[in-house]
Amino acid sequence: MDFVVTYEPDAHVVHAKISGALDLADMQATVDAVIACPGALPQDGILSDHTQIAAPITPPDLAALLVFLTLRADQLQHRRWAIVTASLASYGMMRALSVGAQRIPLDVDVFHSEAEARAWLSGSAASAT
Secondary structure (H helix, E strand, O other): OEEEEEEEOOOOEEEEEEEEOOOHHHHHHHHHHHHOOOOOOOOOEEEEEEEEEOOOOOHHHHHHHHHHHHHOHHHHOOOEEEEEOOOHHHHHHHHHHHHHHOOOOOEEEEEOOHHHHHHHHOOOOOOOO
């Protein structure tokens, strides 16, 4: 798996572009890179581009990722995280993530296009769900 995390100060967005085959350690490393992104503020939105991921997250990895996110709740709570997916299977798994993330509380939503995700992050669009 490859990922690149960049900060877009004008948009107040941390952008993670992820590609290839994922495992749990890769997902955790990506989250930690987002949290530690230089220049980003704690209230900035998060945009994850998952359109180049080889396969959706598995249910066991999803459960472990939610535990991992909960352990980082103090750095993630009350943020917006938009996820862009290309496949229906990934969309469904990320919707399950969005439900589980409500406990943090982390506002996660899933989109089919980057434009929709950015509009939601900026507050100019309603949730995709």
